[in-house]
Amino acid sequence: MRTPSPSWPSSNFSSSASCNPSSSGSPAGGRCALRLEIRSKRFAGREVIRGLSLTAAPGEFLALVGPSGCGKTTALTIAAGLDRDFDGTLDFGGPEPVLGCVFQTPRLLPWRTVRQNVALVLPKARRSDGTAERWLAAMGLETVADEYPGRLSGGMARRVALARAFAVEPGLLLMDEPFVSLDEPTAQRMRALLATMLERSPATVLFVTHNLREAIQLADRILVMAPGPTRVAAEVPLETPRALRDDALVERVRADLLARPDPTFRLLA
Numbered sequence: 001m002r003t004p005s006p007s008w009p010s011s012n013f014s015s016s017a018s019c020n021p022s023s024s025g026s027p028a029g030g031r032c033a034l035r036l037e038i039r040s041k042r043f044a045g046r047e048v049i050r051g052l053s054l055t056a057a058p059g060e061f062l063a064l065v066g067p068s069g070c071g072k073t074t075a076l077t078i079a080a081g082l083d084r085d086f087d088g089t090l091d092f093g094g095p096e097p098v099l100g101c102v103f104q105t106p107r108l109l110p111w112r113t114v115r116q117n118v119a120l121v122l123p124k125a126r127r128s129d130g131t132a133e134r135w136l137a138a139m140g141l142e143t144v145a146d147e148y149p150g151r152l153s154g155g156m157a158r159r160v161a162l163a164r165a166f167a168v169e170p171g172l173l174l175m176d177e178p179f180v181s182l183d184e185p186t187a188q189r190m191r192a193l194l195a196t197m198l199e200r201s202p203a204t205v206l207f208v209t210h211n212l213r214e215a216i217q218l219a220d221r222i223l224v225m226a227p228g229p230t231r232v233a234a235e236v237p238l239e240t241p242r243a244l245r246d247d248a249l250v251e252r253v254r255a256d257l258l259a260r261p262d263p264t265f266r267l268l269a
């Protein structure tokens, strides 16, 4: 049985400090640079990535797009520091950042309430200081804080996963197809919500997606990956402010990219 969906939070917000669920009060937070150089990554001797180099400026939203199996998740896992078995370097231009991760599935603990799922990622001293509740409220989820994940819709569960990622005030947010398999209207609302949350709590973002429209809508820069072994084959900066990217603009940019003579872009059609 599913609980009724609470209303979606508004994507407009006041910039006053009291509206910011972040406790640091610092809009810049701990945003970090990201410099990842994968000279070679092998699985059981098979090289899947060669010569992949990517950098992100503090606060930049970088989207990695490319066909299935080309190594996007592998690169993200290395950027998260979860796979150190590669030839190359990972550098944040300073101390290791606080990481927030959002995966293809929400990965909520079914035996914990929504509130507990968010509070669990916080340092012990902050688990009951209202941080989890503030982020749940920011996602429009305050009415389901005491529910268990099994009672949530798919979209609500994804919002809990987003609240959990933002609750740690990440300097680096790693997202692996976070809105895949949602119906399109729900995915659209999630994208708007993500953009709003990033305005409230800025982070450097590495966002993996198959969905070129989604990348055009959200990213500051798109890296197009090509397989065999994987490398960055093209880079697309997006200069129109995110808030001004309506459907028509997204479609126009997508059509322009797919019409490019570079065969890499045809892999994205």
Ligand SMILES: Nc1ncnc2c1ncn2[C@@H]1O[C@H](COP(=O)(O)OP(=O)(O)OP(=O)(O)O)[C@@H](O)[C@H]1O
Pocket (backbone or CB within 6 Å): 043, 044, 048, 066, 067, 068, 069, 070, 071, 072, 073, 074, 075, 210
């Ligand atoms: N643990 C592993 N052991 C062996 N091979 C792996 C492992 N993880 C990934 N691979 C291989 O590495 C390649 C890249 O996989 P990866 O999951 O990074 O691709 P992807 O671009 O994220 O794919 P998708 O878009 O389908 O999620 C694939 O050929 C995959 O089979």
